[in-house]
Amino acid sequence: MSISNLQWNEHTLAFLPEKAVWVKQQRLLLIADVHLGKADHLQAHGIAIPSDDERANLERIAQLCQRWQPAELIVLGDLVHHPKAVSSELEARVVALLESLNCPITWVEGNHDRRRRLGQLQGQQSQSRHGLWLSHEPEQPPEGQLNICGHLHPVSILRQASDQMRLPCFSLVRSIPRLVLPAFGCLTGGFPADRSSEQWVVADETVLPLPNGSPQRRGWRRRASSKANKAR
Template structure:
């Protein structure tokens, strides 16, 4: 399936170029921030956007599942962007999602889908999986000293700079101080939050995972008085 293996204590995770994490020990696929129905939410407020972005997001998810064959897909929040996006077509897609993916679906509630009631996909609170604390927003688990917080919400990204050129790429971002791994947003129609120097990063670029160390900002050169 490709990707980059990463070990945290006894946990072995694979960071996938599809912006997902694979946990072989339990055969779980972890994704975050699909934001389905976002185009329709924007349309409801008069902003014209194409309505086919969900097709791309769900198609990519199905392709990853076809490759990994997970027993469970764990969605770390913001499956839906907003109430206005719950069209009949999307409701049908959600009802048939376990069948489409060939896996059980477990949804951890996020801030965007917090007030939505989806009988076919009930929301679950944050929970422990092995040495992982799975949540939508960054948070400390009950045993934060021994658990790695795996979460979404931030939409981590990194901006590469070369002269006047700028390129922003989604990334996985690990905060050693907080013992936290941020997962990039899986959805097609999502933005990104630029991560600073405090994170160790793995860029998602052209179907590959690229370990990345952001160069320290250069301080302005001082002019010596003459």
């Protein structure tokens, strides 16, 4: 496993290949856009899709918390896909997982999961934490703070001749400043990241910075092709 680090003021932000951010000094683990219940929601609308990804999402959360032992797990919105999309069975599994984690959990409300509860856990408003402005949708942060959010499901588009790859990425726009996390969930899809942003792509078990923030840089392909091909 290989991670990339970003130094922002007094914070060391580690970009993890599980599509999460580790804030070293405060021991915060950040994820966004899990979209639990999306498989059931699609099935209810006539789209045949297996539900195995729900179990995989929950297992990845448990494994991350076991590995990093965070002081707090913070979910930046869209923990669930739709207020009515979570079956009673899935809700019971989610509640059991959250209760088993050995850390407090903060759930910042997203546009998909407003007014939703999971056991004792309820969504909260955007908030400041140690100079980091945590939100679901992109927001203008208070002066001197870095907005960390989800919602946009950013991906980098890598091209070489007629070949093209779409890889989830962490996207940083320093002028705002704003860091957008890739979607954590398995069934989330993605949209092109801001072209002006610095981007770190997730390929297999590696997070790699794109040179000069350019998703079209040809030389990068030779460096990452063996790992990226596995992730397609």
